Amino acid sequence: MANKIIILGAGGQVGSALTALLRQQNSIECVAQTRDQLDISNIDLLRQFIQEQQAQIIVNCAAYTNVARAETDRENAEKINHFAVMELAKICEDLALPLIHISTDYVFSGKQSSPYCETDLTQPLNFYGVSKARGEEALRQHCKKHIILRTSAVFSAEGSNFVKTMLTLAEQKPRLTVIYDQFTRPSSASNIASVLFNLIKTILAGEVIWGTYHYAGETILSWYNFAKLIFELSGAQAIVQPVCSANYPSPVQRPLNAVLDCEKINRLLQLKLASLTSCLNNVLSELNAKTEKI
Numbered sequence: 001m002a003n004k005i006i007i008l009g010a011g012g013q014v015g016s017a018l019t020a021l022l023r024q025q026n027s028i029e030c031v032a033q034t035r036d037q038l039d040i041s042n043i044d045l046l047r048q049f050i051q052e053q054q055a056q057i058i059v060n061c062a063a064y065t066n067v068a069r070a071e072t073d074r075e076n077a078e079k080i081n082h083f084a085v086m087e088l089a090k091i092c093e094d095l096a097l098p099l100i101h102i103s104t105d106y107v108f109s110g111k112q113s114s115p116y117c118e119t120d121l122t123q124p125l126n127f128y129g130v131s132k133a134r135g136e137e138a139l140r141q142h143c144k145k146h147i148i149l150r151t152s153a154v155f156s157a158e159g160s161n162f163v164k165t166m167l168t169l170a171e172q173k174p175r176l177t178v179i180y181d182q183f184t185r186p187s188s189a190s191n192i193a194s195v196l197f198n199l200i201k202t203i204l205a206g207e208v209i210w211g212t213y214h215y216a217g218e219t220i221l222s223w224y225n226f227a228k229l230i231f232e233l234s235g236a237q238a239i240v241q242p243v244c245s246a247n248y249p250s251p252v253q254r255p256l257n258a259v260l261d262c263e264k265i266n267r268l269l270q271l272k273l274a275s276l277t278s279c280l281n282n283v284l285s286e287l288n289a290k291t292e293k294i
Contacts, residue, residue: 009062017193081131086138110255156189157286170238180242185216188279218273
């Protein structure tokens with residue numbers, strides 16, 4: 001009998017990539033739920049669904065991810081990123097189910113000079129980061145068999161992300177300004193899905209070490225240099241100009257150093273971090289294929 005995996009938030013970038021990957025596996029039955037199908041903040045419905053499915057593992061990709069809007073829509077950000085995660089953790093603990101949960105680099109302040117390890121203190125600068133950090137802590141408190149996977153700057157051909165935003169703006173404006181003093185490790189949703197699949201396999205094999213892990217792409221760079229690479233590979237004609245965070249109008253504060261140290265998960269899974277250029281070319285090809293179909 002195939003192992004059954006429930007994916008919550010299957011309509012997002014990581015959720016949709018993981019769903020596609022798992023549905024290629026003969027040994028795994030993937031039960032994917034988008035927000036429209038199952039809102040994780042509806043706790044009674046969530047518990048009923050999980051009990052009925054009798055799955056082996058839950059993967060929570062659901063989140064409130066609009067960083068700027070979270071500053072004014074704090075109730076909903078807290079409801080999804082904190083309270084729903086807490087209740088999900090309680091359900092999984094009651095049913096002795098392992099829970100994999102996706103989190104973010106924005107739980108850190110970005111004030112240290114070195115990449116952030118899993119044990120570094122969380123000090124988020126914005127409410128999105130606050131709500132995600134609270135969700136992490138609630139999960140640790142209420143569910144023993146858990147993995148928290150923090151990642152950063154997720155991009156894909158699906159949903160909203162920096163790559164698609166830059167391409168859209170390049171069609172509208174001849175010149176763009178992008179921040180040069182905030183650093184990250186862009187992460188392909190398809191690569192994150194591969195890591196999640198490997199984590200699922202280690203859980204099913206009884207070889208996992210529970211706790212918090214970091215996974216992000218190979219390349220460390222500024223958002224400005226990321227934008228330049230996007231335009232170079234896509235052939236977009238817009239000129240990108242650097243601007244420092246202090247001179248960039250934004251309703252929300254973001255970390256200057258959001259670089260994650262990924263050595264822990266690399267040791268566990270023997271990973272080879274993916275090339276940013278390769279991942280970006282794959283996403284650009286997917287986007288071009290979608291455009292041609294329209």
